[in-house]
Amino acid sequence: MPIDPLSHTFAALADPTRRAILARLALGEATVSELAAPFPVSVQAVSKHLKVLERAGLVTRAKAAQQRPARLRAQPLGEADAWLEHYRAFWATRFDQLADHLHDIQKGTVR
């Protein structure tokens, strides 16, 4: 488990259930039970997912003991986006495909 925040963010996003939880939270805060309802997993599993998201700073929890609704905190997503930004030129301009093509030409594979 890495120490840098960006790794935590990407790791938190690397699970479809957690991304679905974030999508749900984008609509507004929700309790653990509400979040667990649409998924075929136990409430405890969702609670664990929330803990991962919390560690990544992607959600905050209310303090009340009985109900601790989770809320989306998008700032780390902004940081992930900023990292991706550096590579945007590559796919935006099909730079990688261009590079592939040039490479193939150089190799004489195609012309």
Added chain:
Amino acid sequence: MPIDPLSHTFAALADPTRRAILARLALGEATVSELAAPFPVSVQAVSKHLKVLERAGLVTRAKAAQQRPARLRAQPLGEADAWLEHYRAFWATRFDQLADHLHDIQKGTVR
């Protein structure tokens, strides 16, 4: 290990060494040994990282057996970016902070 491509992409990005490898590859293709040089890990470890990146479709390898330089393939990054896109409004407009604020007001915590 999830089956959806997006999870593979985010998982591949959730490691500083792999992100550094991508950054290096953004400058041009490189062999395993070249990629391993700046890192305090073994060549084999880098080879493993490359395999993870390959599985995520983020790099392609040449075919030659003796030297199989890796090249960046940015398309999956574009898909990750497209996912983040949905949440861009949240941090771009400080929407989450606004939501926090509204919530606090509602709670009477602050006015």
Added chain:
DNA sequence: TGGTTGTACAACCGACTGGTTGTATACTGC
């Protein structure tokens, strides 16, 4: 008071991770 609900904590499981070392293969150059 007691029952129900919402949540957390702990233990366990099988699978994967990131790293190592050791061994093997394949090409290059002498």
Added chain:
DNA sequence: GCAGTATACAACCAGTCGGTTGTACAACCA
């Protein structure tokens, strides 16, 4: 053919993951 180089494969390790079940606690409701 032989030495060196580049890479891969396999086994192993400790640690983490995503999931489960069981237990416990705190807060509401009757």
